[in-house]
Amino acid sequence: xxxxxxxxxxxxxxxxxxxxxxxxxxxxxxxxxxxxxxxxxxxxxxxxxxxxxxxxxxxxxxxxxxxxxxxxxxxxxxxxxxxxxxxxxxxxxxxxxxxxxxxxxxxxxxxxxxxxxxxxxxxxxxxxxxxxxxxxxxxxxxxxxxxxxxxxxxxxxxxxxxxxxxxxxxxxxxxxxxxxxxxxxxxxxxxxxxxxxxxxxxxxxxxxxxxxxxxxxxxxxxxxxxxxxxxxxxxxxxxxxxxxxxxxxxxxxxx
Amino acid sequence: xxxxxxxxxxxxxxxxxxxxxxxxxxxxxxxxxxxxxxxxxxxxxxxxxxxxxxxxxxxxxxxxxxxxxxxxxxxxxxxxxxxxxxxxxxxxxxxxxxxxxxxxxxxxxxxxxxxxxxxxxxxxxxxxxxxxxxxxxxxxxxxxxxxxxxxxxxxxxxxxxxxxxxxxxxxxxxxxxxxxxxxxxxxxxxxxxxxxxxxxxxxxxxxxxxxxxxxxxxxxxxxxxxxxxxxxxxxxxxxxxxxxxxxxxxxxxxxxxxxxxxxxxxxxxxxxxxxxxxxxxxxxxxxxxxxxxxxx
Numbered sequence: 442x443x444x445x446x447x448x449x450x451x452x453x454x455x456x457x458x459x460x461x462x463x464x465x466x467x468x469x470x471x472x473x474x475x476x477x478x479x480x481x482x483x484x485x486x487x488x489x490x491x492x493x494x495x496x497x498x499x500x501x502x503x504x505x506x507x508x509x510x511x512x513x514x515x516x517x518x519x520x521x522x523x524x525x526x527x528x529x530x531x532x533x534x535x536x537x538x539x540x541x542x543x544x545x546x547x548x549x550x551x552x553x554x555x556x557x558x559x560x561x562x563x564x565x566x567x568x569x570x571x572x573x574x575x576x577x578x579x580x581x582x583x584x585x586x587x588x589x590x591x592x593x594x595x596x597x598x599x600x601x602x603x604x605x606x607x608x609x610x611x612x613x614x615x616x617x618x619x620x621x622x623x624x625x626x627x628x629x630x631x632x633x634x635x636x637x638x639x640x641x642x643x644x645x646x647x648x649x650x651x652x653x654x655x656x657x658x659x660x661x662x663x664x665x666x667x668x669x670x671x672x673x674x675x676x677x678x679x680x681x682x683x684x685x686x687x688x689x690x691x692x693x694x695x696x
Numbered sequence: 697x698x699x700x701x702x703x704x705x706x707x708x709x710x711x712x713x714x715x716x717x718x719x720x721x722x723x724x725x726x727x728x729x730x731x732x733x734x735x736x737x738x739x740x741x742x743x744x745x746x747x748x749x750x751x752x753x754x755x756x757x758x759x760x761x762x763x764x765x766x767x768x769x770x771x772x773x774x775x776x777x778x779x780x781x782x783x784x785x786x787x788x789x790x791x792x793x794x795x796x797x798x799x800x801x802x803x804x805x806x807x808x809x810x811x812x813x814x815x816x817x818x819x820x821x822x823x824x825x826x827x828x829x830x831x832x833x834x835x836x837x838x839x840x841x842x843x844x845x846x847x848x849x850x851x852x853x854x855x856x857x858x859x860x861x862x863x864x865x866x867x868x869x870x871x872x873x874x875x876x877x878x879x880x881x882x883x884x885x886x887x888x889x890x891x892x893x894x895x896x897x898x899x900x901x902x903x904x905x906x907x908x909x910x911x912x913x914x915x916x917x918x919x920x921x922x923x924x925x926x927x928x929x930x931x932x933x934x935x936x937x938x939x940x941x942x943x944x945x946x947x948x949x950x951x952x953x954x955x956x957x958x959x960x961x962x963x964x965x966x967x968x969x970x971x972x973x974x975x976x977x978x979x980x981x982x983x984x985x986x987x988x989x990x991x992x
């Protein structure tokens with residue numbers, strides 16, 4: 442039975458790349474709706490790979506084998522017949538480096554919607570304002586939406602990228618170290634946005650530090666070399682980790 | 697003192713670099729003045745009126761430039777029509793669509809093609825392309841502007857493919873990921889994100905390719921039929937400016953009117969390629985300035 446609270450259910454997922462790099466081994470995980478789930482651990486642990494499986498961005502990489510199931514709303518998205526484009530509209534992603542497309546800010550925000558066949562000016566304008574407001578960027582850019590997106594500062598660019606995902610009204614938002622290149626003020630703006638957004642969306646965050654993981658997590662999973670070592674609700678994992686390896690990483694004995 | 701020799705060496709190297717830098721400018725200027733000196737001063741007022749005519753028949757002192765200019769323009773534009781879509785298509789295929797192993801075969805292959813002497817392509821044109829054109833189009837001769845355009849397109853193709861492919865390849869992987877993650881298909885990503893992001897490199901590729909097409913001489917001489925008349929369609933024989941100089945310079949009497957006119961054609965070619973380059977670099981500069989503003 443699928444628990445309705447669980448937006449994403451991962452069953453016995455294994456992944457291997459053809460060059461033998463980073464892989465995943467036997468991952469079992471339930472990601473709840475309307476919460477921030479944090480996936481943390483040292484580099485090469487498989488966190489990004491997991492995100493790229495959830496929106497099938499890994500389809501283009503040299504993947505040798507993928508086994509197991511990934512259920513989103515009860516549907517296994519790894520099956521061959523799945524509409525990948527529709528899946529990516531439902532599962533949005535923000536990357537580590539802000540990637541404004543070489544277009545104006547407005548065109549960046551409407552890009553996904555227009556590709557989805559939405560051309561009504563009123564709907565697009567509404568989506569631009571709503572998504573920028575949600576990403577706490579509207580006041581800063583509302584008067585210059587037609588300027589190139591690359592003219593924004595790094596922190597603004599990353600919030601634009603978040604807004605671009607929000608414009609599509611996805612159900613799940615994945616963020617892969619979204620603040621790794623940002624200053625503390627921009628970082629706290631992004632984190633504050635996420636706290637507001639979690640009431641409407643399922644958020645999966647790969648943080649860039651243990652501190653950020655501890656600040657933001659409603660649920661947290663510790664990944665080490667392709668294995669999910671420990672998964673716990675709340676911030677328990679940071680104060681009373683059950684596994685020795687988690688404890689060593691959280692207190693900073695390695696990492 | 698060793699410190700003093702060090703200073704001398706620095707100064708010497710500095711000067712050598714400066715001289716080689718300035719010499720490029722000096723040479724181009726000298727060529728320009730040489731072309732002017734050998735053409736314009738030898739002209740009588742009658743020569744100028746003859747240049748405006750519509751016939752090129754030097755033996756009877758018809759020096760109308762129009763058929764030659766028209767021939768060059770027609771063949772070059774025809775080549776552009778062939779080379780730009782085909783070249784960009786190939787570049788997109790190699791950079792974005794082909795699997796890795798296909799790419800590793802195609803890319804060096806294209807670069808080898810770029811080094812193929814055009815006279816070899818001219819052979820191909822005379823032996824197979826022009827008979828085919830004559831038969832399928834039912835023309836009196838297959839040596840036409842059309843054949844010239846096709847082959848000329850082939851000579852500029854490798855340049856366009858190779859430069860455009862590098863430009864596409866330089867677009868960060870993350871742009872494509874971001875676009876795909878927003879629900880774009882691979883083709884939408886190529887045309888809406890990757891190609892616009894690489895546009896200044898792609899533009900350079902086209903300009904370099906066309907630059908090669910304008911200057912190409914021996915091959916167009918072989919396959920365009922060399923009839924100096926104003927062409928009424930792509931399927932009539934033409935003669936280009938470059939081919940005219942190559943064909944007639946060997947037999948002309950030094951200092952004759954014909955001789956000066958040939959130099960004027962050279963000057964015209966020089967000015968045309970100067971204008972093409974100026975346009976290209978001003979477009980690229982404008983984009984760079986925008987890009988700099990955008991990136992700062």
